[in-house]
Amino acid sequence: MKHLAPRLIFILLASAMTDYAVSSDELKAGAGSEIVSQTCIPCHSLKLVTQNRADRQGWLSMIRWMQEKQGLWQLGENEDKILDYLSTYYGPKKSFRRAPLPVELMPPVES
Ligand code: HEC
Numbered sequence: 001m002k003h004l005a006p007r008l009i010f011i012l013l014a015s016a017m018t019d020y021a022v023s024s025d026e027l028k029a030g031a032g033s034e035i036v037s038q039t040c041i042p043c044h045s046l047k048l049v050t051q052n053r054a055d056r057q058g059w060l061s062m063i064r065w066m067q068e069k070q071g072l073w074q075l076g077e078n079e080d081k082i083l084d085y086l087s088t089y090y091g092p093k094k095s096f097r098r099a100p101l102p103v104e105l106m107p108p109v110e111s
Contacts, residue, residue, distance in 0.1 A: 027050065039075065043070070054091070059087055
């Protein structure tokens, strides 16, 4: 039994570290992060916030969904600040694909 403890500790540490790499409990520092953490932490981990990406409209619809289904209260004048923060720091992932070529640069179509 004695030799089991180090292994157990290793497994616990390893899983904690993996978890940390995937999503964070801490919001990125920036204007409005205080309001967001105070508003969003009463019901669930901030991981749910940090693992999501959306534009302003997307964040607004998540907030509306929580208001309709999950008992989230009206956010009043903070709503704008919260949306500013979320769409700035957790906006849509940038795509690394280049834009499509303009038609005049495309190779001619064989007929
Ligand atoms: C009144 C409680 C409550 C508050 C406050 C709250 N939420 Fe939620 N939220 C929920 C519940 C309940 C869920 C669903 C949790 C689950 O699926 O495990 C959820 C889920 C989410 C999700 C996941 C949605 C998805 O589609 O996966 C995001 C993102 C989220 N909340 C963001 C926020 C943000 C940002 C705030 C602060 C502005 C916030 N929440 C405040 C109750 C709340």
